[in-house]
Amino acid sequence: MDRQSIDLDWERQRAWVEIDRAALRHNVRQIQALLAPATKIMAVVKADAYGHGAIEVARTLVAAGVEWLAVATVPEGIELRSAGIVAPILVFGAIDTEIQIRAIVQWDLQPTIYTIAQATIISKTIAQLVPSTPLKVHLKLDTGMSRLGANWQEAVAVYREVDSLPLMAIDSLYSHLATADDLDPTVMELQIDRFERASAAIKAAGYTLPILHLANSAGILVGKRLHYQLVRPGLILYGLYPAPQFESAIDLRPVLSVKARITQVRDITAGTGVSYGYRFIADRDCQIAVAEIGYADGVPRRLTDRMQAIVRGQLVPQIGTITMDRMMLDVTQIPDLQVGEVVTILGADGTSQIGADDWAKELGTISWEILCGFKPRLPRISTN
């Protein structure tokens, strides 16, 4: 049997990530409902669609009416194109080598421009390729994130220079918000003001403004004022809230769940140690289950003794050190538990649920990092 047939045999998989396409479509509809009819969505599907599986997610999003996609790197864009996805794809990340630029043209991707020097390299390289149409590029301004982007104060000069380069057409002007999820709007307002001033200056210099875009998930939920012609949701597409204050602004459904099989059920007596280092020693007789998922699948080892799982709709505690490929659960409360039953590691079962936000809180990180942490070893299985 080949590798693929084993992967596809998911009924017997040890562990997997389940992607609820109906939830993804629901989230798209919820975002669309917040937007003016002319405002389009650029779905952020970088980092393998935040760990959800970029190809399947992009296909579902495009079918749901999403018109643009964004990735971080050229290989991420090539992956989507190779899968037959034809929607325009913006690459957020730095592009300045000949190989990257050739791939951009070959695979019909659209680069971010952030300095005149970089734009010049791109222009020179594409001149050798003689593309049939000008390359669409997206000028990114830094308005306060202090990351990739041209200084907003130099917007007109950079715009003029890039506009004058042969074989390049500026398709959009964008920036990225650093604090849209903060309760204090001061920095965000400053960034909006800088973005508006920069675009007004470009207009005043005689240019017709291209597409403007600024809003990430939090920016979208702040309000229409930030939507312009295009919005760039990431996290909310996947059904999570960028911050608690947005919970009343939109009804989201988590798209991803993580499941594993129980591969052994055993009774242990009081005093028995469990897993490496005996961090757990039973203080009573109990029934434990082995679940086939570990830190090599993306369940952080630091969650040892700090996480729960759901078995038959009931929350059960994880016990003993999480190992590379499996972990143990205290399932004393569940009678007749059988080998082969499914454990929900993240997600919902019955009325119980465990969210990426719960893990993030426990670990002192953000849900974005939790979602991106699930390893390719876990097959992504789409439902609905």
Ligand SMILES: Cc1ncc(COP(=O)(O)O)c(C=O)c1O
């Ligand atoms: C430029 C840019 N726009 C939009 C997003 C989407 O952000 P979020 O997941 O907060 O919606 C990202 C993600 O990091 C980004 O880098």
